[in-house]
Structure formats: C-alpha cells, structure tokens
Amino acid sequence: MSDSNEIYQKDSIFPPPLVGGKHDFHSVTEAICGVVEKPLSINWLLALGFSSTFLLMLVASIGYLFWEGTGIWGLNNPVGWGWAIVNFVFWVGIGHAGTLISAVLFLFRQKWRTAINRFAEAMTIFAVICALVFPGIHVGRVWAAYWMLPLPNQMAMWPNFRSPLLWDVFAVSTYFTVSLLFWYVGLVPDLATLRDRAKNKLAFWAYGILSLGWRGANRHWQNYERAYMLLAGLATPLVLSVHTIVSFDFAVSVIPGWHTTIFPPYFVAGAIFSGFAMVLTLAVPCRKLFGLEDFITLRHIENMNKVILVTGTLVGYAYAMEFFIAWYSGSPYEGFAFINRAFGPYWWAYLTMVSCNVISPQFFWSKKLRTNLTVTFILSIFVNIGMWFERFVITMSLHRDFLPSSWDYYSPTIFDVSLLLGSFGLFFTLFILFLKFLPAVAISEVKGVMPQADPHWEGYAHKEAH
C-alpha cells in the first residue's frame, strides 16, 4: 500500500494508471471472480447476521406500524411529516451517485468510472429500495397504497396529477426501473464469465439463466454497447429530474422555508454529494476486505473526493443563498423561518448540518487529505450524517407554522428510530449479499481501460515488426 500511495501523491502531468499492480486480463478475472467463488467466510456470515438483525427490526416495526397506525411516530399537529419523509429523501439522494457515475460519467468518457460503477449502481438500487419503503408505509393504511397509482377502481377515484407527491411516485419508480435495467445490462457479460467458471450446478444454472446466453460474440458486443449507450442516455436526465421532483414535494407548497426556487438545483447537488459520500463509505472498507485495491485505486478515491468538495461547496452556497433571499425578499415569514432554523429550538440540528456538510468537505482542498483513506472514510460518514440532518432541518420547518398557538416540537419515538436503523439493515443486507454473489467490479469494463486493451500497446509483438 505504501509505495502505491506514493505514486498517487507524486505530482506528475500524467495521471496514475487506472489499474494498479501488475495485472493482465486473466489476473483481473481471477481477482474479481475470486471474491464470489471463495467459500463463505465466517466474517461474511457475521456481517450478514448483524445487518439482517436490523432488517428484522425494520420488518417488525413495519408490522407494528400497520397494526397500530402512524400514531406510533412522533407526529403532531404542525409537524405532519416526520422521519418518514426525512428518511425517504435521504435514501433517494444517496441513490444519485450511482446514476451519475454510471450514466453521466459514461457519456463524458470518464474512464475512471469503470472500477466503481458496478457497486455504485448496486448501491443506488438498494438505496432506492430503502427509499421506496417509506412512502409505501407512511400512508399508515398500506392496503390503500395502490391509490398512488392511476388504477381504475370502484371508488371512481383518480390521483391528483397537479400534486408533486404524485410526480414523485412516477419519478422514483421510473428511476428505479431504469437503474435496475442499466445495472443488469452491464452485468450480463460478467455473469457469463461467472457461468463459464462455475464449479457447481446451482451456480451454473443461476448465472447461466441470468446471463441470457451471452457468449461474447461480436454481435453480442455490438448490441450490448448500443443498449448500454441508450440506457446511459435515458438515465442521464434522471440524475437531474428525480431529486428535482423530490424537492417539489416541498417547494410547490407555500410553507416559508420550502417555497423557494433554489430547491431543485440545491437538492440535486445535495443528492450527488450524499451519494458520493455513501460510495466512499462503502468503497474504502470493501476494497481492503476483498482485495480490490488494484481496481479501486487512490486515483478513484481522489476523484470522488473532488466531486464531494464541489457539491459540498454548492450545498454551502445554497445554504447561504437561502438566508440571503430570506432577508432580500423582505418577507417577514421567510425571514422568521430561517432565523428560527438557525437559532430556534432546532439550532442543534442546523449546526450539525452546517458543520458536516459545509465545513467537512473543505478539508479536501488538500491533496494529502483527499488521498488519505482514514480521513476520507471519516469525512464521508460526517457527510452522510450531515445530509440526513439537512432533510431533517428542512422538514422541521413545519414545527412553527403561521399560527403560534399550534407551534410544537417534534420528538422521535422509538419506532422512528427503529425504522431508520432498520432501513440501514435492509440496505446493508442487500449490499452484503451483492458483494458475495455478483462481481463487485465490472470485469469486462476494467479490462477495456487497461493498457493491454490499447491496440498500440507496446507489449504487442507487431510493434517490433515495424
């Protein structure tokens, strides 16, 4: 590790290689498939057991919620939206990094995306699953959840297409579908690799069916590349649209502190910010545990830290502009909402948000700090905490509404907490299963960015023949 560290910290006009170590095509396959093919380890089982305990807590809490109703949460009269929406926006936001890495960076030919896109996309899908839990359960009467969809019914009832909450249903479900397809299409060649290497019948059949008869033929590759490009094109607008529409949930209302035009770009920046932080939180330990340091190199980590620095600064700018406009608008209600945010009963949440989201990414101006794994890991966790608090602070704008007699303070109950922790259980359970049963790094794509893939690579014999 120490000498590879030096490569990345040395100033050079040439970027360091995308694949570290001395790898050829075969050793790449061996290294990545090896993670999947190794027998189950005790540590993996312990991790799965630990996270699925939290998953069980989620299931039990949801069961109790359905039995008892949303009264088990800390909701009160001005604060009709509690942790359910906070958690929903938090998880949807995390999903954004996956789409940005997989689609936008692909269209911009950013080759460094190849090593991290697979598990960033997996993270997206699992985060969106966690996010979808909350709108599904926040209705309290889950058997009425289908009312969110335009289905003909005996009540002659139809969704209100003027409501941003309905746009949200479409935005998030489209996002989930496209992300899943994109992820799966990218997986097909690697699933075929696993099928060809399978040692037992079950793995052979499972990977065989999932790889859709992929044989690596020229025509397969042509169709694959075209499909991948089209899906990247489809997914790119979603990076911007999904969190824009999530922000409309707030911005289209007339609550001071929510009703602002800055919300869509500010939410998108925040989403990418939190998503990259979560990718780093997962990548830093995973590359170590599964020996993927040669693929997810410090160059990748550093690039992601730069994205965090940019988006974190954007988010800080948005916080400042909210205050500026609150003053500049001359609206006393808008002004009060922001003074109350920073100095009211929730000052502690505001302080947490600002210090985690605005101050912590500024450390990444230093090259030394942004190539330091420990610092990266700690700061990425700070950003995750800060971004949860951002959604909490925004939602808690409700607690002092227009009518001072109904002002109240939202305190979470044990079930608010168990659902949040439980959603982490769901997320990590899915992620741990993914790491064991699917290739965590896109094998075929990584090979494509290696020097050997270049026809002019000096290792080829024809060079000497010139």
Place this chain on the structure above:
Amino acid sequence: MSEKETPPNEHWVFPKWHNKIPLIFFGVIGPVVTIAAIAGVWYYFSPKFTDVGYTPEQPVPYSHKLHAGELGLDCRYCHTGVENASSARVPPTQTCMNCHTQIKTDSPKLRKVRESWIENKPIEWVRIHKTPDYAYFEHSAHIQAGVGCESCHGRIDQMVEVGLAEPLNMGWCLDCHREPERHLRPTSEVTTMGYTDAQRAEFLASDEGKAAKESVNPPQHCSGCHR
C-alpha cells in the same frame, strides 16, 4: 471424452428453442394472464358482483310487495326519518301493530310481531343498506333535493323480500353526484315507484325542474362525504 479435457460448462450454450421463450412469454402467456386477471378483477371484485342481490332472511316474512305495492302504503308511513334525519329509520313494532291489532290478528306469520309487542322487545331486522362509518350519508338531503327512493333502493314495491338493488360503492355515489339531473324529480314524487324517463324529461323542462337543476349541487370533493 473425459471431464478434464472439456468441462461441461465450457462451450455450453442455451438450446435454440430458448429463443422462443420471450415470444411465448410476452406474446402469449403474458397477454392472456394479464387480460384474464384484469377481466377477473373487474367482474368478480366489483361490488355489483359481491354486494348486489344481498337478500338476507328476515325474522318476520314482511312483504314490501304487499304493503308498499298492492296496498299502496307510502314509504314514509313506516320510514319516518327519511325527510328530516340522516337515517330513514326502521319502524318499531308499534307501527306494525297500528294496523295489526285490527287486521290479521291471529296470523301465524305475525306471531313474532305480537311476541315482540307483548314482551316489549324490538324485532331484530337484518340490515341490508349500509354506508360505511367513514362515509357521511344524509337521507333528508337527498329527499329534499328530489332524489326518489327507487333511485337507490330499486323497485321496493315489487320485492317480496328486500334485497340490495344497487352496489352502493363510491363510484356509484359519484355517478349521481356528477350528473344529479338524471335522478331528480319533484319532491312530491320522491316515494313514487316506477317514475318514467318521460315524466322526468317533462319535469326537467318545467320551470320547477330548471330551478331544481340550478340549485342541486351535490359535493364531489373528499370532505363532502368523508367529514
């Protein structure tokens, strides 16, 4: 051929007939199952199938056909709340006995009515028409607006045993709340059975009918009924 030379997986590909799976699934099985599911839910889950025709056995074989149809009793003689209360009310035994202390005093069919009267215990009629607790329904508002009994309850004058004639689901309520003129009549005619479309057309063309069409604005928003 030994296993070592050619492992079973090496050159294995799906047999050619697998190419037909998407066609069979998306072209045949998928549409058939989808259409069957939609049609099945549409028909069998509809309140028209599940609720209409519900005709429970009542403790006393009271015939609406005889009383309301052949004898021509007005609905309001027994259902006294219908004009001024939310509930139309089921009549107490005393209402039956207004007549049956004089007529058919020893009919075996009326044994339970007499017992109820003597013991001062109400007859336990089985309820047929019921809106859910979360739906606010007011009989008087509908009667005052000129919606006839038969619009919701059907031809009671032809029913020996009363059954549910209409589905009473929300979509059914809204059908009328959106086009009330299709069920309006003069308030003097609300209890009439067999009011014809020709009569309605004549009424709606009159000044009184035009005024009624103007003034009747049934709510279509959620809290109109879910208060």
